[in-house]
Amino acid sequence: MLAMRENLDFLREIVHRDTHAGVYGGRVATRFPPEPNGFLHIGHAKSICINFGIAAEFGGACHLRFDDTNPETEDMKYVESIRRDVRWLGFDWKENLFFASDYYEQLYEMAVRLIRDGKAYVDSRSDEEIRKGRGTITEPGVHGPYRDRAVEENLDLFARMKAGEFPDGAHVLRAKIDMAARNMKMRDPLLYRIRHATHYRRGDAWCVYPMYDFAHPLSDAIEGITHSICTLEFENNRAIYDWLVDNLFPEPRPRQYEFARLNLDYTVMSKRKLLQLVEEGLVSGWDDPRLPTIAGMRRRGYAPEGIRLFAARIGVDKANSRVSMELLEDAIRDDLNARAPRAMAVLRPLKATITNWPDDRVEKLEIPLWPKDAGKEGTRTVPLAREIRIERTDFSPDPPADWRRLRPGGETRLMGGYFIRCDEVVRDPATGEVLELRCSYDPESLGAPAKGDRKKTTAIQWVSASHAVPAEVRVYDRLFTVADPEDVEEGRTFKEFLNPASVEVLRGCLVEPALASAAPGDRFQFVRHGYFIADEADSRPGAPVFNRIVGLKDKYRPVAP
């Protein structure tokens, strides 16, 4: 119970206030209410963290409720993926798994009550006529010809709608509120529509389906939700929420509060756009590691703890905002830094021969899995032999002034091993390309502190050529080239801003032998590169495939020699 913590966000402040005032007898119940018509993304993760987080902090419960009121778009495969994603994020709804579609009977009865009370009526005009009658932002709507239908007629019509006597669109049930309301949402909102469609859970049992504005508040009330937290675009809908719940439930009843949804730079968050990317094959699927979907981030290697840390860091407020990628990536790194063991991988190999190292000598070095400041134990064995591979970018024939890596005639340490000196650079006589470095090692330097010029160098990663394991490595980058791909001029599409270099597949990579047995899902820090995960789908023992989760920060900016 963190209720006494200072600097509560506005939602926690409300819950804290209500709890202390005993509004709900001290009870707290929130809910996460997805519609099963798509995959969850990082924006949902924010909402999940808020709803489950508040419930946990105040000793309450958070329900997982599927708001499944539209038979035409919903599917069981989505409820399964949503359940998996919420659980994976680390949250538990316990016995509180609900479906709005289980409330259809109760909801129907409530609609009948409203009709009896003269608060709802059947409108028999076309959608177009209804739209016209609604007026505009500046002009009031007008009363339609069916608005004052007798209660008995309304009851009869609604029952026959339910019985399937009418085709889609023939009638709708509307709340009788105020056609001149300045809030457009209150101009007799639609409560039910006829849909002769098969519902993924209710089959053909129903021909009338409740609208979100009807089903959502009443489902909250049915479940005894106390704080119904949703996003800003529902602010206008709150009036309907209040009207319905006040008309059908006693106090204390649930109340709706709205927060700003998450926007992330260089990606898209709308279900429609995400669906488009998947369906048009612009990404490999819902779990494409470049996508901001939970499934994508899981495949990418983001840990749930890192995502939760991110959610905590961005906080929650009512101001529309756009979060930079760095914030997300730093949270992911921060989490992994303490939990991902270190390993060496050479992504773009350059041959190096230690000329004063005996041909057949192999030295098994025990190298710590963790940097000293991590405070963790454990080592892995890394064989060192005469012929090794180092990173191409760790050698420069003509280095800048602040170069700390290998240079002709210069020394650097093989991480966990010896200092080597680059004695000779072998080039392709035709192209000038560097083919091999001929080096010599200092036998006295193993485990010895660096002195003199050696202090100005850095230790580099390496692998033994004959012991290294070949690996495929996928390096991911932002999916779009512009910060806000949804903000495009008329006539253009977000798809024009897809980043052609959002994934780079490196096939000739070499990793240290210990990594051969990496199990899919294992995460490592490849030193001086970043965090990587053995891909759940494609990695196999002996033939590992790694995804770069996120790179390490790199402040190095070369200065002129």
Place this chain on the structure above:
RNA sequence: UGGGGAGUGGUGAAAUGGUAUCACACGUGGCUCUGACCCACGGUUUCCAGGUUCGAGCCCUGGCUCCCCAGCCA
């Protein structure tokens, strides 16, 4: 032009009438067998204009800008 919301360093947030704080990013320096991590230092005066007050990011008045609302989607 109607209604509902929102404006605090580059980004996200805090400060609830009393010295503008934190994280990320950025810059500088330190440390380092990862140019990582870690540590230190640096830049903002709260959308604008008035007003109330000893004192205003917080209160009042008037503007400005942005977002949402006219689906039988949610």
